[in-house]
Amino acid sequence: MNSPEDTFSTTAGPAPAGAAMAHGLLDRVLAILLRPGEAWLQIEREDLPITRVVASYLLILAAIPAVAGFIGTSVVGIGAFGLSVRVPVVQGLVGMVVGYGMSLVMVFVMALVANALAPRFGGQAQLPRAFQLIAYGATAGWLGGVFSAVPALAMLGVLAALYSVYLIYRGVPTLMRVPQERAVGYTAAVIACGIVAALLVGLATSFVTPRPGGLGGLGGLGAPGTLGGASSVKLPGVNITVPGTDIHIDTAKVESASRRMEEAQARGDTQAAGKAMGDMMSAALGGKGAAPLAPEALRALLPTSLGAMPRTAVEARSDAAMGVQFTNVSAQYSEGERLIEVRMQDIGAVPALAIGMASWSRSTLDSETADEVERVYRRDGVAYKESYRKDGTSASLVMLLPNGVLLEGSGNLPMDDLRAALQAVPVGQVAALKRAS
Known part of the structure; x- marks a missing residue:
């Protein structure tokens, strides 16, 4: 089995290269999702230019939410019980293309932000590394975009995207050389800027991108009673104001659950690994919050x-x-x-x-x-x-x-x-x- 490093640098003929690329892509995706610590160390040893990351990884994965979104809004439609409201196909295609393009733009914007902020948190500004951090860290979000094909499941895609925040956090010390004790604050700053950028990009594309019934986009709702106000993302050692959020992340619980998940995977205990992943996601999302309405x-x-x-x-x-x-x-x-x-x-x-x-x-x-x-x-x-x-x-x-x-x-x-x-x-x-x- 080829390692991601070998397959991503292959120069073989079209058929072997295509097979190796697909195999390497799958290996990379699984490693980032299930073994992020090992994956980031492997990525750190690679010397891939931004163009190679874009061509071999980003262009492929970023297409998943764009295509799935088109299927969900223009083919499946929004609704249930046989009632389905569909976005016209032409408008859906325009939205797919624009959404795909804006997703790529957002990766570049986030990479620039991550690169600029690194020295302020004791890290090193290296744009290719910052680009790898965002492009690979967003893997869970790209894959979660497949839920957009079934609009009723779109909220699961949101949860997958939030897992990407944790993946980025795990890669910060390795790629950006930010000290571990400052990685949480750095990640929070990058995500805060990303939320603002996403809101601006979403506003700029709202006239051509279909956004059905309240399931699309990023940002917007604060805790009950603070809707429309600016509250804080409260993390150990940092207090960053982000419009419309009130999230309290216990990083110790995130780290503990992550270690338990990796240990369970190493011994082949899928049940324990699944429980640990649930605990990790709960902690990364700021806890389970209030009980949902019955x-x-x-x-x-x-x-x-x-x-x-x-x-x-x-x-x-x-x-x-x-x-x-x-x-x-x-x-x-x-x-x-x-x-x-x-x-x-x-x-x-x-x-x-x-x-x-x-x-x-x-x-x-x-x-x-x-x-x-x-x-x-x-x-x-x-x-x-x-x-x-x-x-x-x-x-x-x-x-x-x-x-x-x-x-x-x-x-x-x-x-x-x-x-x-x-x-x-x-x-x-x-x-x-x-x-x-």
């Missing part, structure tokens, strides 16, 4: 009808993944060919999870084309996002409530009819729900 509490507030449209299906579930829990309920209402889906998701129980779920809520938008309208605004402490086609064939209205519940209604009807139908949902009662501490 599915039955949200389901009880789903009306039995929306005007003349009876409820024809309902689903309530609570899922757990990588150390965190989240609640999701949805219902379908139909009359003839008219369909409406109402969905409520509790994204406020884990602030770090919510970072990736509602970037739109921190901005305002009033966009209109010949065929479509999209608006983002705030009223009485609630963030609203509405989008619809002028021909009345589809509409979506999303509300982010102060307690971190994302309430969404979508259907194949005009926006005015959707607004009127959603008046049957007791928004005030949903917003009044509280979590157990």
Whole structure:
């Protein structure tokens, strides 16, 4: 078996080189995800220029979330129970290309930031190393992008992206020569700048990139009660202000869980390794946070009808993944060919999870084309996002409530009819729900 170093430097003919490249790519991905300590040491020994990292790794992995996002929004569609709202194919293709390009741009921007900050934390400024740190460290996020192909699973992609923060943290001392005791502060500074850059890039591309129903983007939601304000990322030895986050990371727990995971993998104990990974993710996400709202509490507030449209299906579930829990309920209402889906998701129980779920809520938008309208605004402490086609064939209205519940209604009807139908949902009662501490 070739090592990543051997396969990435091969100069054999097209067929052998292609096979070796694919094999080396898989080895590198698995090593970074499962054995980050060893992987970063291997990467540090390599002397690959930025162009080689881009061609042999970044261009391939960055395509995963772009293609999956196109499939999810334009092929699968957003919805459930047979109700599916799809982004037009041409718009979806434009969004895929723009999103892919902006992902590559973000890696370069983050590498420049990481390189500039390294000396301030006792490290060394080496742009090729900084680029490797970001490009390889983002592996979990690239792979997690595959969940975008099934919009209902998109939040799992957010969790995968957050694991990349930990991977970057593990590579900081090796690649950037930042002292271990300052690696947490350095990582926090890089990620803080990255969040701001992502918000700016997201705003710049919002007019051409489809962003369905509150599941896209980075940044935006703080802890319950601090929505829209700037709070702090509190880490040992550093206090960095980041718009809309309130995350407390216990690095000792992260390190302990990481060691337990690697030890379990070494002895082949997959069950212990899985538990350790869950503990590590929980600690890296700032702990498990408050208990999520009970599915039955949200389901009880789903009306039995929306005007003349009876409820024809309902689903309530609570899922757990990588150390965190989240609640999701949805219902379908139909009359003839008219369909409406109402969905409520509790994204406020884990602030770090919510970072990736509602970037739109921190901005305002009033966009209109010949065929479509999209608006983002705030009223009485609630963030609203509405989008619809002028021909009345589809509409979506999303509300982010102060307690971190994302309430969404979508259907194949005009926006005015959707607004009127959603008046049957007791928004005030949903917003009044509280979590157990």
